[in-house]
Amino acid sequence: MNAPAYNFAYLDEQTKRMIRRAILKAIAIPGYQVPFASREMPMPYGWGTGGVQVTAAILGPQDVLKVIDQGSDDTTNAISIRKFFARTAGVATTTATDEATVIQTRHRIPETALHENQVLVYQVPIPEPLRFLEPRETETRRMHALAEYGLMHVKLYEDIARFGHIATAYAYPVKVNARYVMDPSPTPKFDNPKMDNCPALQLFGAGREKRIYAIPPYTQVVSLDFEDHPFEPYRFNAPCALCAAENSYLDEIVTDDKGGRMFVCSDTDYCESRQAAGHHGSQSAAPYKEKAQGGSHD
Amino acid sequence: MYVAVKGGERAIENAHRLLANARRGDQSVADITLDQISEQLGLAVDRVMSEGSLYDRELAALAIKQARGDLIEAIFLVRAFRATLPRFGASEPVDTGAMRVQRRVSSTFKDIPGGQILGPTFDYTHRLLDPSLAEGFVPEAPATAEASTAPTPRVTDILGRDGLIEPSPQAEDGAGVGDLTREPLNFPANRDLRLQNLARGDEGFLLAMGYSTQRGYGRNHPFAGEIRFGEVEVEFAAEDVGFAVPLGSIELTECQMVNQFKGSATEAPCFTRGYGLAFGQSERKTMSMALVDRALRARELGEEAIAPAQDEEFVMSHSDNVQATGFVEHLKLPHYVDFQSELGLLRKLRKEFAEANAPDAMKEAAE
Amino acid sequence: MIEQDLPDQDVADRDVLETDQPLLIAAGLGKSYGRIAACRDVSFSLYPGEVLAIVGESGSGKSTLLQLLSGQLAASAGHVSYRMRDGVTRDLATLGEAERRFLFRTDWGFVHQDPAQGLRMAVSAGANVGERLMAVGWNHYGRIRDTASDWLTRVEIDVARIDDAPRTYSGGMRQRLQIARNLVTEPRLVFMDEPTGGLDVSVQARLLDLLRSLVAELNLAVVIVTHDLAVARLLSHRVMVMKGGRVIETGLTDQVLDDPREPYTQLLVSSILPP
Ligand SMILES: Nc1ncnc2c1ncn2[C@@H]1O[C@H](COP(=O)(O)OP(=O)(O)OP(=O)(O)O)[C@@H](O)[C@H]1O
Ligand SMILES: [Mg+2]
Ligand SMILES: [Zn+2]
Numbered sequence: 001m002n003a004p005a006y007n008f009a010y011l012d013e014q015t016k017r018m019i020r021r022a023i024l025k026a027i028a029i030p031g032y033q034v035p036f037a038s039r040e041m042p043m044p045y046g047w048g049t050g051g052v053q054v055t056a057a058i059l060g061p062q063d064v065l066k067v068i069d070q071g072s073d074d075t076t077n078a079i080s081i082r083k084f085f086a087r088t089a090g091v092a093t094t095t096a097t098d099e100a101t102v103i104q105t106r107h108r109i110p111e112t113a114l115h116e117n118q119v120l121v122y123q124v125p126i127p128e129p130l131r132f133l134e135p136r137e138t139e140t141r142r143m144h145a146l147a148e149y150g151l152m153h154v155k156l157y158e159d160i161a162r163f164g165h166i167a168t169a170y171a172y173p174v175k176v177n178a179r180y181v182m183d184p185s186p187t188p189k190f191d192n193p194k195m196d197n198c199p200a201l202q203l204f205g206a207g208r209e210k211r212i213y214a215i216p217p218y219t220q221v222v223s224l225d226f227e228d229h230p231f232e233p234y235r236f237n238a239p240c241a242l243c244a245a246e247n248s249y250l251d252e253i254v255t256d257d258k259g260g261r262m263f264v265c266s267d268t269d270y271c272e273s274r275q276a277a278g279h280h281g282s283q284s285a286a287p288y289k290e291k292a293q294g295g296s297h298d
Numbered sequence: 299m300y301v302a303v304k305g306g307e308r309a310i311e312n313a314h315r316l317l318a319n320a321r322r323g324d325q326s327v328a329d330i331t332l333d334q335i336s337e338q339l340g341l342a343v344d345r346v347m348s349e350g351s352l353y354d355r356e357l358a359a360l361a362i363k364q365a366r367g368d369l370i371e372a373i374f375l376v377r378a379f380r381a382t383l384p385r386f387g388a389s390e391p392v393d394t395g396a397m398r399v400q401r402r403v404s405s406t407f408k409d410i411p412g413g414q415i416l417g418p419t420f421d422y423t424h425r426l427l428d429p430s431l432a433e434g435f436v437p438e439a440p441a442t443a444e445a446s447t448a449p450t451p452r453v454t455d456i457l458g459r460d461g462l463i464e465p466s467p468q469a470e471d472g473a474g475v476g477d478l479t480r481e482p483l484n485f486p487a488n489r490d491l492r493l494q495n496l497a498r499g500d501e502g503f504l505l506a507m508g509y510s511t512q513r514g515y516g517r518n519h520p521f522a523g524e525i526r527f528g529e530v531e532v533e534f535a536a537e538d539v540g541f542a543v544p545l546g547s548i549e550l551t552e553c554q555m556v557n558q559f560k561g562s563a564t565e566a567p568c569f570t571r572g573y574g575l576a577f578g579q580s581e582r583k584t585m586s587m588a589l590v591d592r593a594l595r596a597r598e599l600g601e602e603a604i605a606p607a608q609d610e611e612f613v614m615s616h617s618d619n620v621q622a623t624g625f626v627e628h629l630k631l632p633h634y635v636d637f638q639s640e641l642g643l644l645r646k647l648r649k650e651f652a653e654a655n656a657p658d659a660m661k662e663a664a665e
Numbered sequence: 666m667i668e669q670d671l672p673d674q675d676v677a678d679r680d681v682l683e684t685d686q687p688l689l690i691a692a693g694l695g696k697s698y699g700r701i702a703a704c705r706d707v708s709f710s711l712y713p714g715e716v717l718a719i720v721g722e723s724g725s726g727k728s729t730l731l732q733l734l735s736g737q738l739a740a741s742a743g744h745v746s747y748r749m750r751d752g753v754t755r756d757l758a759t760l761g762e763a764e765r766r767f768l769f770r771t772d773w774g775f776v777h778q779d780p781a782q783g784l785r786m787a788v789s790a791g792a793n794v795g796e797r798l799m800a801v802g803w804n805h806y807g808r809i810r811d812t813a814s815d816w817l818t819r820v821e822i823d824v825a826r827i828d829d830a831p832r833t834y835s836g837g838m839r840q841r842l843q844i845a846r847n848l849v850t851e852p853r854l855v856f857m858d859e860p861t862g863g864l865d866v867s868v869q870a871r872l873l874d875l876l877r878s879l880v881a882e883l884n885l886a887v888v889i890v891t892h893d894l895a896v897a898r899l900l901s902h903r904v905m906v907m908k909g910g911r912v913i914e915t916g917l918t919d920q921v922l923d924d925p926r927e928p929y930t931q932l933l934v935s936s937i938l939p940p
């Protein structure tokens with residue numbers, strides 16, 4: 001039987017070169033969706049295959065990798081992807097945002113500000129911001145080519161006419177470098193401002209839809225809006241119950257079946273570092289650390 | 299006090315161990331062998347090879363075993379393996395006209411050179427559950443005869459000789475073979491890529507699409523010109539050798555549909571073709587594929603394209619079961635963050651609604 | 666009015682007779698479908714503010730001609746040129762796709778016989794009217810909405826219906842909404858294909874009245890296709906009679922309708938009641 005033998009970071013070098021070419025093109029045309037011949041990966045389409053291919057193509061032996069899903073390093077899919085690279089590339093992994101050189105993410109941008117030596121790789125399910133207004137790829141590509149984005153504003157107009165404000169909470173469309181309208185992946189609009197003028201390189205991989213796009217460092221990223229209905233990032237009413245952070249994105253935790261709720265940072269690394277630094281919220285306990293071996297807490 | 303849930307890594311490991319046990323089932327029952335799967339569940343193996351796009355019975359059998367009989371999962375396993383294989387090039391086109399046929403039927407002519415050969419088929423069996431199969435069944439030896447040496451030309455070639463059917467489109471000289479697993483797909487796609495997409499496409503999806511054309515959603519008046527199943531040689535033209543080297547033989551099913559066409563001002567009326575090809579014995583798949591292939595040629599043939607089966611973007615974007623299953627099942631992944639955003643927005647909208655619709659008295663009272 | 670690339674029209678140029686430069690020129694236009702010549706050798710000039718009616722029996726090539734003129738169909742023969750807002754006359758075939766599409770959503774309008782073809786049926790009336798404004802860069806919700814309200818009023822649609830989708834509108838309302846959606850960018854040229862077809866007679870009359878006053882107010886140039894000579898009489902300055910893909914007679918509306926030269930035109934005219 002043909003026993004499989006895998007290359008560093010799983011993908012063969014030829015495939016990596018193909019992906020790197022797509023990435024370079026994406027960087028050269030910020031916000032433009034570059035088609036690429038997405039490979040079949042050993043994890044399902046829709047589970048981060050685009051991000052995984054981008055990460056595999058840019059990863060070097062010296063890199064330090066962090067993987068988050070919903071802001072957390074410890075969600076099952078984040079663990080699964082981190083283990084995949086630990087095994088196939090043998091790179092160091094970390095949960096600390098500022099130690100990582102490559103951060104693969106699903107649905108969040110870390111709270112800790114990114115720096116120039118970092119690459120943020122987003123997993124993207126549907127890369128086309130116009131898709132739900134126009135299902136046809138041939139048509140949406142033409143709309144991008146001609147920068148015909150009136151339809152996008154029609155949607156925002158409809159929101160305001162119906163609800164009094166723009167009712168888009170995540171995957172909030174942005175305009176990159178004053179040219180291409182881009183889907184930031186299903187990150188909450190809370191994270192949109194972090195994309196603007198970001199020192200780190202931001203890469204977006206959509207495996208099933210076979211597209212790669214990019215925001216080069218220090219590129220203008222503007223959330224679409226109207227002059228009289230400006231973009232408003234989502235705000236929470238209370239600070240994190242664990243670390244008392246006032247300006248982080250919070251997960252709602254259902255604590256009982258009687259309506260009990262608490263709000264804690266979705267970025268677990270951020271929350272834990274703050275607690276370690278002595279910040280305490282209304283519900284804080286010593287942060288639990290998973291034991292290296294044979295923990296009894298499963 | 300609140301402690302965030304941790305220990306995902308351990309949970310994953312335990313789940314995988316549990317899966318291994320569930321896969322094995324009751325250990326007092328004998329472990330199923332790959333030979334058993336390959337020999338006795340041959341059509342499942344054929345499907346996994348076809349939609350997995352890899353001709354390897356043993357690997358397909360392993361995938362079926364590993365997937366606990368879930369064929370889409372097995373196809374996925376084969377595809378992921380296939381993606382890592384090096385490419386040496388493309389084989390010479392296989393000559394299905396020279397197929398050693400085990401089965402061959404045509405619905406368009408009663409008698410054809412080489413004859414109709416029923417072969418191993420469910421057709422005309424009575425679908426009655428057979429308890430004798432439950433254990434230890436030994437079938438009667440098949441009837442045998444001298445192998446026929448008569449050639450079995452393709453029915454479409456017979457029609458083609460009189461110009462009654464459009465010629466098979468020939469590739470331009472020097473045009474490479476398209477491969478949508480290596481190059482990004484763009485629309486409109488050429489027929490080679492469409493056929494590759496359909497060959498890898500989900501049998502159930504193609505069946506439903508093909509069926510819809512028969513029911514009037516893009517009807518194309520098909521006749522099953524010919525369905526043949528048997529062995530063909532695969533040859534590879536290695537550049538340094540200078541001639542085609544035989545690599546071995548594979549089993550294929552080919553279906554050629556013969557469809558109506560009215561002709562135009564510039565072209566004499568003739569029949570048109572729909573084509574289906576799959577590994578192993580996969581008749582339902584190839585027939586469905588041929589119907590859909592023909593439907594997708596609507597624009598090329600100047601027909602109105604309004605039905606789903608005629609819509610290239612629709613068909614090609616949704617035919618792949620590995621893509622489809624991944625995206626449908628990704629809904630299982632956590633969406634806490636976007637859900638939280640929606641929740642926040644919904645609460646805000648409901649609050650605004652309640653305020654706007656509150657009776658005036660209450661509004662005043664509140665002020 | 667337009668916040669992007671569109672210099673204001675020269676108001677002094679508005680009188681039909683004083684405008685000496687044609688807006689649209691067709692030269693030897695033809696279109697064949699295989700053996701069928703749907704339209705052949707059509708030539709004419711259209712001046713700013715002028716309304717040209719194309720009449721003729723079913724199948725005579727009216728819609729085909731309209732699509733050729735508006736650049737939606739590639740001609741088999743001949744040319745169409747248009748004087749852009751910068752005063753330069755350009756062959757439509759030489760315009761890039763971006764330019765053509767821009768023209769289509771700013772300086773031109775196209776009113777379809779079936780409003781469902783010209784409207785977004787699932788989007789509110791306000792957004793239907795506002796879309797062209799947003800497409801050319803308007804970015805102030807309040808102003809877009811005010812302008813849309815204003816246009817709804819001008820086409821006699823109750824502003825209270827601004828947030829309703831055209832799905833919930835009557836046939837006549839939809840047609841008026843389609844007109845507002847086209848006119849909001851103050852185009853100089855509007856194509857219309859049987860805009861009153863399929864409407865009840867009294868609804869037709871009201872729509873024609875509205876069209877007539879808007880055309881005069883905005884000094885619109887219009888190419889209108891109709892098989893209804895009464896529509897031609899009411900709206901147009903000039904008439905072109907088509908038969909079998911050819912223009913067989915053309916002239917001032919009153920002249921052609923009151924004193925037709927061609928036997929075919931005489932037949933057409935005699936089939937309707939005099940005004
Ligand atoms: N896409 C097409 N393919 C083939 N023939 C066409 C096509 N479109 C129009 N024709 C033919 O061209 C001729 C002119 O058609 P056209 O639609 O321009 O007529 P019309 O004057 O608008 O008629 P009506 O008043 O019925 O709308 C007709 O003979 C028609 O059959
Ligand atoms: Mg017509
Ligand atoms: Zn916190």
